[in-house]
Every structure is written in structure tokens, then in C-alpha cells.
Amino acid sequence: MSLLAVGTVAFDHIETPFGERDRALGGSATYLTLAARFMTDDINLVAVVGNDFPEEYVDVLRSRHINLDGLEFRDDEKTFAWGGRYHYDLNNRDTLFTDLNVLSSFNPVLPSHYTGSRIVCLGNLDPKVQASVMDQCHSADLVLCDTMNFWIENTPDALDALLGRVDCLVINDSEARELAEEPNLIVAARKIRARGPRILIIKKGEHGALMFAKDSIFSVPAYPLEDIQDPTGAGDAFMGGFAGYLSGCRDINPDALKHALVYGSVVASFTVEKFGPEGLYDLTRAEILARIDSFRDLTTIPLGQVAT
Amino acid sequence: MSLLAVGTVAFDHIETPFGERDRALGGSATYLTLAARFMTDDINLVAVVGNDFPEEYVDVLRSRHINLDGLEFRDDEKTFAWGGRYHYDLNNRDTLFTDLNVLSSFNPVLPSHYTGSRIVCLGNLDPKVQASVMDQCHSADLVLCDTMNFWIENTPDALDALLGRVDCLVINDSEARELAEEPNLIVAARKIRARGPRILIIKKGEHGALMFAKDSIFSVPAYPLEDIQDPTGAGDAFMGGFAGYLSGCRDINPDALKHALVYGSVVASFTVEKFGPEGLYDLTRAEILARIDSFRDLTTIPLGQVAT
Numbered sequence: 001m002s003l004l005a006v007g008t009v010a011f012d013h014i015e016t017p018f019g020e021r022d023r024a025l026g027g028s029a030t031y032l033t034l035a036a037r038f039m040t041d042d043i044n045l046v047a048v049v050g051n052d053f054p055e056e057y058v059d060v061l062r063s064r065h066i067n068l069d070g071l072e073f074r075d076d077e078k079t080f081a082w083g084g085r086y087h088y089d090l091n092n093r094d095t096l097f098t099d100l101n102v103l104s105s106f107n108p109v110l111p112s113h114y115t116g117s118r119i120v121c122l123g124n125l126d127p128k129v130q131a132s133v134m135d136q137c138h139s140a141d142l143v144l145c146d147t148m149n150f151w152i153e154n155t156p157d158a159l160d161a162l163l164g165r166v167d168c169l170v171i172n173d174s175e176a177r178e179l180a181e182e183p184n185l186i187v188a189a190r191k192i193r194a195r196g197p198r199i200l201i202i203k204k205g206e207h208g209a210l211m212f213a214k215d216s217i218f219s220v221p222a223y224p225l226e227d228i229q230d231p232t233g234a235g236d237a238f239m240g241g242f243a244g245y246l247s248g249c250r251d252i253n254p255d256a257l258k259h260a261l262v263y264g265s266v267v268a269s270f271t272v273e274k275f276g277p278e279g280l281y282d283l284t285r286a287e288i289l290a291r292i293d294s295f296r297d298l299t300t301i302p303l304g305q306v307a308t
Numbered sequence: 309m310s311l312l313a314v315g316t317v318a319f320d321h322i323e324t325p326f327g328e329r330d331r332a333l334g335g336s337a338t339y340l341t342l343a344a345r346f347m348t349d350d351i352n353l354v355a356v357v358g359n360d361f362p363e364e365y366v367d368v369l370r371s372r373h374i375n376l377d378g379l380e381f382r383d384d385e386k387t388f389a390w391g392g393r394y395h396y397d398l399n400n401r402d403t404l405f406t407d408l409n410v411l412s413s414f415n416p417v418l419p420s421h422y423t424g425s426r427i428v429c430l431g432n433l434d435p436k437v438q439a440s441v442m443d444q445c446h447s448a449d450l451v452l453c454d455t456m457n458f459w460i461e462n463t464p465d466a467l468d469a470l471l472g473r474v475d476c477l478v479i480n481d482s483e484a485r486e487l488a489e490e491p492n493l494i495v496a497a498r499k500i501r502a503r504g505p506r507i508l509i510i511k512k513g514e515h516g517a518l519m520f521a522k523d524s525i526f527s528v529p530a531y532p533l534e535d536i537q538d539p540t541g542a543g544d545a546f547m548g549g550f551a552g553y554l555s556g557c558r559d560i561n562p563d564a565l566k567h568a569l570v571y572g573s574v575v576a577s578f579t580v581e582k583f584g585p586e587g588l589y590d591l592t593r594a595e596i597l598a599r600i601d602s603f604r605d606l607t608t609i610p611l612g613q614v615a616t
Contacts, residue, residue: 089491183397185514186532206493207515210532219529219606224494224518255610262609298527299607301570302563 001141003247004114005032005240006046006133007123008103009053009071012276013083013096016230024276025057026082028123028146031233033066034280035240035267036121038288039248044114046070046133048102050078060281069111077102090231091205110136119247121239122166124148127158134165142252144168144243145197146236152179160195168199170239176202185210186217199257201242203235211261218258223269223295230275234268237280241267266291309449311555312422313340313548314354314441315431316411317361317379320584321391321404324538332584333365334390336431336454339541341374342588343548343575344429346596347556352422354378354441356410358386368589377419385410398539399513418444427555429547430474432456435466442473450560452476452551453505454544460487468503476507478547484510493518494525507565509550511543519569526566531577531603538583542576545588549575574599 005028012026029047037043044067051074062068080103083096106129120137122130122145134143145166151159152175163169169192173185180188189200189212200212208221242264249256266288270279313336320334337355345351352375359382370376388411391404414437428445430438430453442451453474459467460483471477477500481493488496497508497520508520516529550572557564574596578587 089485177397184534184536186534190534204515207512208527208529210529217532217606219516219532221516221518221527221529224525224527226492226494226498228492255612258610259612296609298525299609301604301607302566304563304567 001040001118001247002042002044002116003036003040003119003121003243004044004046004110004117004133004137005029005036005121005123005243006108006130007032007121007125007236008080009045009047009049009057011079011081012232013081014230014232014275015085015096016090016275017086017088018229019275021275023081025060026233026276027080028125028236030061030277031236031271031280032121032123032240032243033061034064034277035237035264035271036244036247037064037066038241038267038283038285039244041065042247043067043244044070044111044117046108046110046114048072048074048106048108049080050074050102051076053079064281070108070114072108074102084232086231090228093231108133115139118142119243120144121243122146123236123239124151127151127155127162131158131162131165134162142167142243142246144170144239146170146239147175149175149178163192163196166197168201169197170201170203170235170242172203172205172235176200201239201261203238205231205234209238209261209265211257213254213257216254218261220261220265221298223266223291224298225269225273228272231272232275233277234272237271237277238264238268240264262292262295263288266295309348309426309555309557310350310352310424311344311348311427311429311551312352312354312378312418312425312441312445313337313344313429313431313551314416314438315340315429315433315544316388317353317355317357317365319387319389320540321389322538322540322583323393323404324398324583325394325396326537327583329583331389333368334541334584335388336544338369339544339579339585339588340429340431340548340551341369342372342585343545343572343579344552344555345372345374346549346575346591346593347552349373350555351375351552352378352419352425354416354418354422356380356382356414356416357388358382358410359384361387372589378416378422380416382410392540394539398536401539416441423447426450427551428452429551430454431544431547432459435459435463435470439466439470439473442470450475450551450554452478452547454478454547455483457483457486471500471504474505476509477505478509478511478543478550480511480513480543484508509547509569511546513539513542517546517569517573519565521562521565524562526569528569528573529606531574531599532606533577533581536580539580540583541585542580545579545585546572546576548572570600570603571596574603
């Protein structure tokens with residue numbers, strides 16, 4: 001199935017205890033599409049960049065068969081740029097700067113051949129922009145949506161309207177607690193799903209993720225890694241891997257959703273092993289599959305009665 | 309198999325957003341034994357209390373078939389007492405007071421019929437006291453040990469000597485990071501196991517636990533609960549449930565260790581649903597088994613290829 005991902009394509013300035021990068025390729029749409037491309041060849045990116053965006057970065061995406069007809073180039077503005085510095089334990093970071101530039105007036109108009117996309121990924125953006133993309137998609141089987149504390153606090157009405165329309169919300173645990181105004185994650189999940197999304201995925205960084213769908217909860221750990229270079233983009237890569245897996249399924253049933261969660265977790269694990277999106281550049285399906293096998297060992301409760 | 313648990317029997321003052329208790333029954337040996345008793349009838353408690361310890365609390369343990377021959381009563385001193393206040397999200401707490409009382413001179417001498425115990429649980433205590441109990445046990449198949457930041461910081465040599473002798477260390481994630489002086493948990497685990505324990509269990513509260521044994525890592529989530537009243541003792545109940553499960557096994561093999569981790573997680577989940585150890589008082593094996601079944605649903609990756 002075709003997959004559309006709207007979000008940012010950005011310059012990232014990244015500092016971790018293990019190194020730094022300046023003006024690295026970044027942005028949610030970058031990670032979403034690079035992570036989603038393993039199960040379908042039909043990936044449609046929607047984003048905007050400025051006159052300073054190098055052809056070399058365009059090639060990173062184009063050479064990986066991501067459709068860039070929806071990437072808008074603005075001649076008179078600069079590319080969105082973000083800078084962050086991670087603490088020693090990599091679980092916390094400080095934002096050094098956020099230069100919106102082209103993003104402040106982003107109002108995407110989809111190429112006509114994008115509008116039939118079946119899986120729609122709304123990366124973290126102004127909920128009104130996310131809604132406008134959704135309005136232009138007429139054949140979506142599944143709409144996934146990310147958001148962040150800024151929109152929860154500053155545009156609650158627009159976010160609420162959007163939540164009533166999407167199938168699957170993908171947020172992290174602190175965002176879930178803030179969105180639901182509830183410290184218990186399980187209660188928070190119930191409250192959030194009552195506002196719209198039938199599927200809720202709560203990302204917990206090094207602690208993995210929880211998926212709430214129908215009456216069940218499914219838990220995946222993060223794949224254990226000794227060498228994490230840079231957590232930037234892990235959440236977007238997770239969502240991209242999840243959505244990308246589903247784009248390769250004929251039927252989005254409960255088992256497929258669980259498999260997709262494992263797939264997203266594994267793709268995210270490759271992302272954090274290198275800086276920026278570099279871990280996704282040459283990643284292969286064979287490498288993903290091998291890691292999924294060890295993922296099963298990590299979580300499978302052996303057969304046999306646990307106790308009598 | 310017989311199980312010995314040494315630790316504290318205490319008065320706990322507990323404040324959570326959902327209520328408070330004063331001079332409640334508490335202490336690591338209380339939780340360890342109450343949680344361990346479901347798979348064996350041969351549970352030996354070692355602890356000390358003062359002249360203020362009520363018969364009613366002794367009966368809580370005795371009526372549940374916990375052997376109290378190793379519970380020392382001091383006529384001239386008071387029982388160890390601890391007070392804590394949990395924050396709104398239950399993940400953090402402030403210690404209000406710690407009155408060591410009888411604990412400051414605790415030097416347990418095991419009843420002779422305790423010394424053949426096969427599973428030995430060393431609850432969080434001065435590592436020298438833990439070592440002295442270990443010295444008195446001559447038939448242990450498995451020695452499990454807990455510790456805390458106080459001993460990591462103040463008695464590193466005694467702790468290091470103990471680590472070289474125990475089979476299984478059970479600590480929480482912040483303790484693991486501090487003990488190994490390493491922020492990455494997977495690296496920390498490798499460093500800690502190089503100092504002695506062939507099995508390491510890292511407790512992560514609401515995020516579950518990780519077990520490192522041989523060359524494998526096994527991850528369990530916390531059982532999802534909408535109503536958590538009081539997290540006090542959850543870690544001890546987890547360790548007690550884990551050790552208690554193994555006391556019911558003929559062979560402590562890798563599958564048994566994984567089953568024991570699930571069992572410990574489930575027993576801990578019942579503990580936090582009520583104040584203090586009350587959730588363990590009337591708990592039955594049938595209730596534990598039913599929750600283990602839903603635990604499998606929570607973590608089982610469906611059969612079939614995740615991807616090709």
C-alpha cells in the first residue's frame with residue numbers, strides 16, 4: 001500500500017556525549033520515510049525546505065526511492081533548523097535553538113497522485129496543518145498522528161478536533177500524561193482513546209512502547225543496545241517503521257499491529273546506533289529480520305505452565 | 309525447596325495521593341516472605357523487632373505459615389521504623405524518617421534448622437550482615453541479594469566482596485547505573501556481572517524488569533494497572549515472588565528463571581493495588597495464575613513471520 005508522510009525536513013545540530021553534527025539532515029518526514037521504505041516502494045513525502053537545502057540531502061532521500069514530488073522548495077526562505085544537546089544518560093536533552101523559517105508558513109498542497117495514499121502519517125506539526133493534509137487524502141485506510149507538548153498546551157482545540165478524526169495516535173509517555181492530565185499511563189490511555197484514536201501507541205524511549213488497541217494492551221521493550229550514539233529521530237523512525245510495516249500488509253488486523261510494533265522498535269534501534277538518520281541509510285531488510293529474531297528471544301515467555 | 313529470607317520487619321509510615329497508614333506492617337523480610345509463600349510451605353524468616361512490635365503483626369506472618377523461629381525480639385529496644393511520602397505520579401518518593409533502632413546492632417544467628425535452606429534471599433541490609441547470613445547457610449542452591457545506594461556509596465568494599473559470592477543480584481535501574489558508574493543499562497549489567505553475580509535482575513518500576521543470565525536478556529513489562537494505591541514493597545515482593553517461584557522448581561534452568569520473573573512481576577502487581585503488604589494477605593494461587601495468563605497476552609509476539 002502507498003504511504004504518505006508529512007512532517008519536517010530540517011537541519012539538525014546534535015550534541016551527544018559521543019560526538020556532534022552541525023546542519024545534519026533531520027526532521028520528522030526524513031526519519032518517517034527512511035524508516036518506512038522497507039515494506040513498500042510507494043512512499044510519498046510532504047515537507048518544505050528553503051534555498052539553503054543542499055542537493056546532497058535531496059539525493060539521500062531520492063536515491064532511496066522516496067517520492068519527493070511533495071517536497072516544496074522556497075527560494076526566498078531558509079530551511080527549518082533545530083539544535084539539541086543530550087545529557088550524559090541520553091534520556092534527557094536541552095533544546096539549543098528552534099528556527100522555524102519556512103515552517104512558519106507551511107501550508108502543504110498535495111500532488112494529485114499523493115491523494116490516494118492508503119497509510120497517512122501525520123508527523124508532529126501544527127494540528128491545523130495535519131488536518132489540512134488529512135482533508136486532501138480521500139482513500140486512507142489508516143491515519144497515524146504524532147504531536148508534542150507545544151500543541152497540547154497552545155492549540156488544544158485544534159488538536160482535539162484532529163484526535164477525533166485519526167485512527168492511531170503515537171506519542172511519548174510524558175505527552176500522554178500531559179494530554180490526559182493523568183499520571184497513571186493506563187488511565188491516561190483510556191482517556192485519550194475516548195477522545196478519538198482507536199489505537200494509541202505510547203513511546204517510552206529506553207523502556208520500549210505500549211500499544212492500546214481494542215481491549216488489549218501490547219508491550220514491547222526497546223531492543224537492548226550497548227552503544228547508543230544519538231537518540232535523535234528514534235521516535236519518528238519507530239512510527240515510520242510501524243506505519244511502513246502496515247503498508248506491506250494486506251489486512252491491518254490485531255496480529256499485524258503487534259508485528260508492526262516490533263518492526264518499528266527494531267528499525268528505531270538501528271537509528272540510534274549512528275548519528276542523525278545515518279543508521280537508516282544502508283540498513284537492509286535482512287538486518288531488520290535478524291534483529292527481530294533476537295527480539296523474540298528477549299520477550300518470549302517459554303511454553304509450559306508458569307505455575308500450577 | 310526451603311527458602312530463607314533475611315531483611316527487615318518494620319513499622320512503615322506511608323503517604324500516597326490515595327491515603328496514608330501509620331505504623332503499618334512493613335520491611336523487606338515481610339514482603340519477601342509474604343510474596344514467596346505460594347510455591348513452598350518451607351519459608352524461613354530472619355529479622356529483628358523491638359518491644360513495641362504487636363502480636364497482631366506476628367500473627368499476620370505466622371498464620372500464613374511463615375516460620376518465625378529466626379525472628380528475634382529485643383526487650384530493650386524499638387522496632388525499625390521508616391516513613392515515606394509518594395509524589396503525585398507515584399514514581400518518586402521522599403523519605404520522611406528512618407529510625408534504625410534494633411537494626412543498628414542486628415547480627416543474626418540462624419536457628420540450626422534454617423542453615424540448610426536451599427534458596428537464600430538476602431534483603432537490603434548492611435553487606436556484612438548479608439555475608440554473615442550467607443556464611444551460616446551450607447546448602448544454598450541459589451543466593452539472591454538486594455542492596456541500595458547507601459551501601460554502594462558507604463560500604464563499597466564489603467559490597468564488592470559480597471557480590472563475588474552471590475548468584476543473583478536484584479537491584480533497580482538507578483542503583484545499577486550507580487553501582488557500575490555507567491549510564492547505559494546494558495553496559496552497566498555487563499560490568500556488574502563481571503564482579504560476580506551470574507544472574508542480574510534490574511527492576512524498573514512501572515517499566516518492568518530486565519534479567520541478564522548467561523548470554524541472554526529477558527524483558528518483562530509491569531502488569532498494567534489502572535489503580536495503584538501504594539508502591540511500597542513492590543520491589544521486595546517482586547524478589548520474593550521470583551525466589552518463591554524457584555523454590556517450587558526441581559531444576560533452576562533458563563526457562564524456570566524466565567517463568568520466575570513473570571511470577572515475580574505478577575505478585576508485585578497485586579502488592580501495589582493495596583496499602584503496605586495488604587494486597588498479599590489473602591492473595592491466592594488461582595488469582596496469580598489468572599493474571600499470568602493475561603500477562604502472556606501482553607507480551608506474546610504473534611506467531612508467523614513478522615516480515616519477509
